[in-house]
Amino acid sequence: MGRLLKGGQVVNPVTGSIASLDVLLEGNMVAAMGADLAHTDHEVIEVTGQYVLPGLIDPHVHLREPGQTHKETIATGTMAAAAGGFTQICCMPNTAPVTDEEQTVRYIREEAQRCGYATVHPIAAITTGLRGTELTDFAALRRAGAVGFSDDGRGVQSAAVMRQALLTAKALAAPIVVHAEDETLSAGGCVHAGEAAQRLGLRGIPSSAETVMIARDIILAEETGAHVHMCHVSPEEAVAAIRAGQGRGVRVTAEVTPHHLLLTDAELETWGALAKVNPPLRAERDRQACIRGLLDGTLSMIATDHAPHTEQDKARGIADAPFGFVGLETSFPLLFTAFVASGVMPLAELVRLMSTEPARVFGLRGGQIRVGEWADITVIDPRQTRVVNPAEFRSKGRNTPFAGRVLAGWPTLTIHAGRTVFAS
Ligand SMILES: [Zn+2]
Numbered sequence: 001m002g003r004l005l006k007g008g009q010v011v012n013p014v015t016g017s018i019a020s021l022d023v024l025l026e027g028n029m030v031a032a033m034g035a036d037l038a039h040t041d042h043e044v045i046e047v048t049g050q051y052v053l054p055g056l057i058d059p060h061v062h063l064r065e066p067g068q069t070h071k072e073t074i075a076t077g078t079m080a081a082a083a084g085g086f087t088q089i090c091c092m093p094n095t096a097p098v099t100d101e102e103q104t105v106r107y108i109r110e111e112a113q114r115c116g117y118a119t120v121h122p123i124a125a126i127t128t129g130l131r132g133t134e135l136t137d138f139a140a141l142r143r144a145g146a147v148g149f150s151d152d153g154r155g156v157q158s159a160a161v162m163r164q165a166l167l168t169a170k171a172l173a174a175p176i177v178v179h180a181e182d183e184t185l186s187a188g189g190c191v192h193a194g195e196a197a198q199r200l201g202l203r204g205i206p207s208s209a210e211t212v213m214i215a216r217d218i219i220l221a222e223e224t225g226a227h228v229h230m231c232h233v234s235p236e237e238a239v240a241a242i243r244a245g246q247g248r249g250v251r252v253t254a255e256v257t258p259h260h261l262l263l264t265d266a267e268l269e270t271w272g273a274l275a276k277v278n279p280p281l282r283a284e285r286d287r288q289a290c291i292r293g294l295l296d297g298t299l300s301m302i303a304t305d306h307a308p309h310t311e312q313d314k315a316r317g318i319a320d321a322p323f324g325f326v327g328l329e330t331s332f333p334l335l336f337t338a339f340v341a342s343g344v345m346p347l348a349e350l351v352r353l354m355s356t357e358p359a360r361v362f363g364l365r366g367g368q369i370r371v372g373e374w375a376d377i378t379v380i381d382p383r384q385t386r387v388v389n390p391a392e393f394r395s396k397g398r399n400t401p402f403a404g405r406v407l408a409g410w411p412t413l414t415i416h417a418g419r420t421v422f423a424s
Helices: 074-083 104-117 138-144 159-171 197-202 207-224 236-247 256-264 265-274 286-296 332-338 347-362
Strands: 003-006 009-014 016-021 020-024 029-034 043-046 051-056 056-061 084-090 117-121 177-178 228-230 254-257 377-387 406-416 419-423
Touching: 009 332, 009 347, 016 043, 016 347, 029 138, 051 117, 056 074, 074 084, 074 104, 074 207, 074 406, 074 419, 084 406, 104 117, 104 138, 104 347, 117 332, 159 177, 159 207, 177 406, 197 332, 207 228, 236 254, 236 286, 254 286, 265 332, 332 347, 332 377, 332 406
Parallel strands: 003 043, 009 051, 056 084, 084 117, 177 228, 228 254
Antiparallel strands: 003 020, 009 016, 020 029, 051 377, 377 406, 406 419
16 A cells, blocks of 8 residues: 655755645655545545655764764664654764774664664765874775765864875765864864954864865865865855865865854854854854855755754853754754745755755765655645754754744655654
8 A cells, every 4th residue: 555645745856846746655665746646545644735855865964873872873863864854864984983994884874774764874984083194995985885985073184195085085986075174273262263252262263274174175186086075164265265166177065054054153152052063153254155155056065964962061161062063853944944935045946955966966866756766755844833942852962052943844744765754
């Protein structure tokens, strides 16, 4: 017996169109799409007035397992993904042990499969132990299922190591995923080097700490012909450097987070350590540059950079608390409310940024609902508004500076491989 999603508005981010279509699911596949499909012996799921999207895909998540399961586990992180409408996520290698060996890549994939909430694609470490010196075994990690390589959480300080990483990744057709941070410039900083840092008497991280490494890695990608993907871009100058690199034909793609699109360092005065993230929330002109970069295609996808921490971690004050926000359960409604409901971009474009483009860049299936393909589907309700309440999160992390916001566009149903993994 199939299941019929009846009466929804199906979003096609590839054509940019939205159409009234029923979607028939059989097993783990999409079996048929059409207006008013017959429903004699199917289970009917009524979704009139709601939007039916391809499952969202997040290229940048910290699942904390193995090693820091008090902050998050693969089970709780993928449950949070499902609640946020994500059916596939890429996870970062700054685990304990670091994801720098095949067995850890395999463990993460298998544990995610066992949990069944979302497909997890590990991004393996560039260097062993994230120490920045010795390359990991890229070929073996790729065979084990790594979709890219990154030392995320730290920048690769040596240009020579990065150049070798780019050459090795190119031979395997995998992207190098760059956390851009020159530690000689960021050292000791905890927030953006701007007005809020001055007022609060905090040590700043200048924009140049990020931009110089982005510029360096664009030059190295140009020289090697490798594909470099820039994580969580935040300063105006970095957006300009990426735009210029793309203009010269360099294989450089980039992601931006909801918090860098929606918040500035002014939040530190309200939220304290709950507004501490790396790269830091920056100035209004940086935020505006990120929005322009998103609208002109320089920054071609959204990444949550979901980074769960405990309440005690975040209670240590701005200088000492760890960096990061949770994001899986709030990102879609945040951007739907800020950009789609307000008319800045069409819904199909937001879905392209949050599904189709990450699928294309990381070589994943999905990104479009099609007959004969895997049934990864997210249904969202444009009319239902709800307050962000961290106490309700599936994630173990509650650390978000978006608590209390009233948002629209919440997921009501997430289907992963034909199975309902979230329903509100
Ligand atoms: Zn990072």
